[in-house]
Amino acid sequence: MIGHIRKTLWRLLALLAVLAAVPALADDPPSPAELAKIRTGNAACLACHSEAGLKKPPKDGMDLKALRKYLVHADTYAASDHGQMACTKCHGDGYDDHPHAAKAREELSECQDCHARKAMRIERQFDKSVHAENLSDSFTCATCHDAHTMALASKLRDPHKIVAQDNKICLDCHDSDLAFARIAPEKKKRPPIDDIHDWLPNTRLHWKAVRCIECHTPAEDKLSLSHEIQNKDKAEKKCATCHSANTSLNARLYRHLATEEQHKYGFINSVILGTSYVVGATRNPTLDFGLIILFAATVVGVLGHGLVRIITTRLRRSKKND
Numbered sequence: 001m002i003g004h005i006r007k008t009l010w011r012l013l014a015l016l017a018v019l020a021a022v023p024a025l026a027d028d029p030p031s032p033a034e035l036a037k038i039r040t041g042n043a044a045c046l047a048c049h050s051e052a053g054l055k056k057p058p059k060d061g062m063d064l065k066a067l068r069k070y071l072v073h074a075d076t077y078a079a080s081d082h083g084q085m086a087c088t089k090c091h092g093d094g095y096d097d098h099p100h101a102a103k104a105r106e107e108l109s110e111c112q113d114c115h116a117r118k119a120m121r122i123e124r125q126f127d128k129s130v131h132a133e134n135l136s137d138s139f140t141c142a143t144c145h146d147a148h149t150m151a152l153a154s155k156l157r158d159p160h161k162i163v164a165q166d167n168k169i170c171l172d173c174h175d176s177d178l179a180f181a182r183i184a185p186e187k188k189k190r191p192p193i194d195d196i197h198d199w200l201p202n203t204r205l206h207w208k209a210v211r212c213i214e215c216h217t218p219a220e221d222k223l224s225l226s227h228e229i230q231n232k233d234k235a236e237k238k239c240a241t242c243h244s245a246n247t248s249l250n251a252r253l254y255r256h257l258a259t260e261e262q263h264k265y266g267f268i269n270s271v272i273l274g275t276s277y278v279v280g281a282t283r284n285p286t287l288d289f290g291l292i293i294l295f296a297a298t299v300v301g302v303l304g305h306g307l308v309r310i311i312t313t314r315l316r317r318s319k320k321n322d
């Protein structure tokens, strides 16, 4: 019963999210009649490509094991950037009947086909990234972007949701030997993501509060985040870039909150106070003092822990050598 109510509420929320997004679309959004037609068409695909379709296949003799890998979640899709589009806009006509046409996959549209102008800027940045330079052509826009689920940061607004969406892209590969090996050059081993960043205290908390791209893309692009993922030597390591009064996060992660919250609180740093407290980034001296002590204690704790580890390993090693 509660599950049912919750589901209905989610559907309502998804609908509201879609409605709220309508005025923001650059292209002419579909009229209600057009949208209804699109939804009916998409429902035909989803009759098979959904949990419900998998449980109760509308047709006998289908390869259900293959189908299981190809499910699209209707509500997530509806709330995504492409939620008002017909599946066939990207997938072509080859999928209208099942079994699907043998060459159906070759007709798949690429991002550039529809977003020419925007893609040109992004492509220029992406072409300079470590992924484009070091990996084969198989690393494309679609390697990172799931066209069925992606939602613009300005639409999500909540920094924690933005961080979760964007970091999932990187972590799904950099935190998985299987996915990493699929695209990495032969013999390249995946460096464990927590080990690489062991200089960052409370690493897993940082993964939840701040994006990989915050530290791994050049800071000069003020209008939007750059797609140029840089070499590790150029990555940001200075704590003060974020943990300071003029934190770079105002221009990046908290950008979509800034204008409104600014009016509400009167000064920009309270944006951070309202969402999560970043040490040193607010102008509340008493709070800062307490937290600086906590912060120092953490750093001392981390250093101390490291020192003890070095000493004990040395001891252990020298014992082994005896």
Ligand code: HEC
Residues within 6 Å of the ligand: 044, 045, 046, 047, 048, 049, 058, 059, 062, 063, 064, 066, 067, 070, 087, 088, 091, 095, 096, 098, 099, 100, 104, 105
């Ligand atoms: C009657 C059930 C059914 C319907 C309706 C259906 N599909 Fe499929 N689809 C499948 C099954 C089963 C597979 C798994 C592999 C196979 O059998 O081709 C699949 C595979 C796919 C694949 C991945 C395989 C590939 O060739 O890349 C895509 C993409 C796809 N379908 C898109 C669509 C779209 C878009 C629609 C609606 C226009 C649609 N399907 C309608 C059953 C269906």
Ligand code: HEC
Residues within 6 Å of the ligand: 042, 045, 046, 049, 069, 070, 071, 072, 077, 082, 085, 086, 087, 088, 089, 090, 091, 108, 109, 142, 143, 147, 148
């Ligand atoms: C904006 C373009 C776009 C729209 C709209 C779209 N898709 Fe896709 N879809 C893609 C791309 C791109 C891929 C290939 C992803 C890849 O190669 O990793 C894909 C892959 C798939 C797959 C195969 C999954 C896989 O892992 O290869 C299925 C099934 C599918 N889409 C079904 C649908 C259905 C059903 C809809 C409508 C509800 C839909 N798509 C709408 C772009 C789109």
Ligand code: HEC
Residues within 6 Å of the ligand: 024, 025, 026, 027, 081, 082, 085, 089, 090, 109, 110, 111, 112, 113, 114, 115, 118, 141, 142, 145, 146, 147, 152
């Ligand atoms: C068949 C055409 C088509 C393809 C292919 C396509 N899109 Fe879109 N996309 C649209 C339409 C239509 C909209 C909604 C209207 C708009 O805002 O332009 C949209 C919206 C978006 C948005 C949000 C609106 C904005 O401000 O840009 C993003 C981001 C986006 N697409 C990214 C992508 C990415 C990444 C790919 C490739 C994986 C892709 N699209 C493939 C047609 C397409």
Ligand code: HEC
Residues within 6 Å of the ligand: 111, 112, 118, 119, 122, 123, 126, 131, 139, 140, 141, 142, 143, 144, 145, 152, 153, 166, 169, 213, 224, 225, 227, 229
């Ligand atoms: C390494 C992963 C990765 C690759 C590859 C990638 N993107 Fe992105 N893209 C992201 C992330 C993360 C964001 C979110 C940044 C933000 O919120 O602005 C994003 C945001 C976007 C946006 C919305 C923000 C904006 O600037 O308008 C568009 C559109 C987009 N990407 C298109 C593309 C296209 C086109 C390609 C291929 C040329 C591509 N992306 C390749 C990770 C990637």
Ligand code: HEC
Residues within 6 Å of the ligand: 130, 131, 134, 135, 143, 144, 169, 170, 171, 172, 173, 174, 179, 180, 183, 184, 185, 188, 212, 213, 216, 229, 230, 231, 232, 233
């Ligand atoms: C599908 C897998 C995949 C995805 C998704 C991906 N990466 Fe990578 N990335 C790789 C591989 C493989 C390499 C190693 C390339 C090489 O051989 O130099 C790499 C290299 C890197 C490097 C360079 C390390 C160095 O040696 O200088 C950084 C930094 C990086 N990725 C960050 C990111 C970030 C941030 C994201 C998300 C926006 C991301 N990656 C998404 C697979 C991926």
Ligand code: HEC
Residues within 6 Å of the ligand: 167, 170, 171, 174, 191, 193, 196, 197, 200, 206, 207, 210, 211, 212, 213, 214, 215, 216, 232, 233, 235, 236, 237
């Ligand atoms: C606070 C800034 C920061 C954040 C957040 C961050 N990184 Fe890094 N990352 C760095 C720095 C600095 C280095 C270089 C470390 C070194 O060389 O000792 C690095 C190194 C790397 C490397 C190179 C590994 C190697 O040695 O080949 C990869 C890959 C990487 N990061 C991926 C990620 C991913 C994925 C995320 C998100 C989950 C992320 N980073 C988040 C700062 C950051």
Ligand code: HEC
Residues within 6 Å of the ligand: 199, 200, 201, 202, 205, 206, 209, 210, 214, 215, 236, 237, 238, 239, 240, 241, 242, 243, 276, 277, 278, 279, 295, 298, 299
């Ligand atoms: C790219 C931005 C960024 C960088 C660089 C960065 N941090 Fe953070 N840090 C954050 C954010 C955002 C939080 C999360 C605040 C929250 O949600 O409570 C955080 C949280 C923390 C916390 C936990 C505070 C608590 O409430 O428990 C500590 C400790 C910390 N950072 C120390 C550091 C140190 C030391 C460095 C440099 C080695 C560093 N950070 C670099 C953004 C950053």
